Amino acid sequence: MIRLEPVGAEALLLVLAEQPDPQLPLRIRALAEQISQTLGPHLRDWVAGWTTLLLHYDLCLTDPYQLEQRLRPLLAAWQRGQIPPLRAGRLHQLPLCYDGEDLAAVAQACGLSPAEVIQRHSAVCYQVGAIGFAPGFAYLGELDARLALPRRATPRTRVAAGTVAIAERQTAIYPQASPGGWHLIGRCPVLLFDPRQQPPCPLQLGDQVRFVPIDAADWPAHHGL
Numbered sequence: 001m002i003r004l005e006p007v008g009a010e011a012l013l014l015v016l017a018e019q020p021d022p023q024l025p026l027r028i029r030a031l032a033e034q035i036s037q038t039l040g041p042h043l044r045d046w047v048a049g050w051t052t053l054l055l056h057y058d059l060c061l062t063d064p065y066q067l068e069q070r071l072r073p074l075l076a077a078w079q080r081g082q083i084p085p086l087r088a089g090r091l092h093q094l095p096l097c098y099d100g101e102d103l104a105a106v107a108q109a110c111g112l113s114p115a116e117v118i119q120r121h122s123a124v125c126y127q128v129g130a131i132g133f134a135p136g137f138a139y140l141g142e143l144d145a146r147l148a149l150p151r152r153a154t155p156r157t158r159v160a161a162g163t164v165a166i167a168e169r170q171t172a173i174y175p176q177a178s179p180g181g182w183h184l185i186g187r188c189p190v191l192l193f194d195p196r197q198q199p200p201c202p203l204q205l206g207d208q209v210r211f212v213p214i215d216a217a218d219w220p221a222h223h224g225l
Contacts, residue, residue: 002075004068010044012055012067014075020050020141025129026085026206028053031078033086038074042067048205049130050139089128089207094173095218096122096164096211100184106166110146118213120144121185126171126209136175136193136201140209143169155181162188164211175201 003015016031017024025048032046032053042062047054057067077083098118107114126140133139143166151167156179159165163174165182174180175193188211193201203209 002079004071006064007054010057010059012057012064012071014053014055014071015051016053016078017051020129022127023085024051025127026087026089027078027083029089029205030083030086031074032205034074034078034083035071038070039067047132049132086206089204091125091208091210092203093210093212094188094190095214096186096188097214097216097218098122098186099216100164100186102165102183103185106147106149106183106185109149112146117147117185120147121166121171122211122213124210128203128205128207128209129170131201131203131205134174134176134178135195136203137172138175138192138201138203138209140171141169143171145169149183151181152183155179159184160187162190162192164188 005013005015007013016028028048032048035055036043036046039057042057043055044058045056055067074083103114103117107117110117112120121144124142124144126142128138129141130139131137147166148169149167158177159174159180161174161176163184164186165172165174165180165184167182172182173188173192192203
């Protein structure tokens with residue numbers, strides 16, 4: 001049962017499922033694109049979660065009642081499968097230097113060697129399941145169960161841009177410097193958020209990400225790609 005929940009005066013949250021599944025990001029992205037085409041300038045932005053879609057609308061052009069009336073037929077069609085999911089997203093192979101300051105502590109907490117942590121982390125092809133927290137911050141799942149750790153009890157006040165981290169069953173790359181409570185395992189030299197580009201973030205909902213281990217000596221060759 002889809003729920004529509006107001007979020008402040010100019011946003012509406014669509015709760016589309018109770019639990020995430022591998023096909024849901026591509027289905028949500030297809031729905032978001034259909035809504036964007038239908039609403040046009042009435043829709044200012046959309047933000048996808050693992051099971052939700054947040055719509056920011058222009059209150060000068062529409063109101064919650066009108067918005068809901070236009071969304072209901074689209075949501076019904078989506079539930080019936082009449083808005084097919086997008087095909088598999090783009091595959092991004094991102095270089096990763098596994099020299100994070102928490103790598104040794106992660107290995108110890110998981111009962112593994114640092115080399116085993118690297119092998120398990122780089123062996124998975126991750127899916128972009130949500131983008132949020134900060135512009136371009138892509139949540140990637142699903143992390144190897146042996147690497148699953150709770151978030152740090154005390155978050156850091158600053159995590160450098162490009163840092164790769166893990167928490168629970170997810171991994172992510174910090175696109176810009178920000179506070180963070182995840183475990184830091186490495187650095188990715190690829191620029192993952194640039195407001196001058198379109199789209200600003202190369203990682204899109206439903207895309208696939210695979211990390212390719214590199215040595216610190218290889219960092220300059222990949223920096224800024």
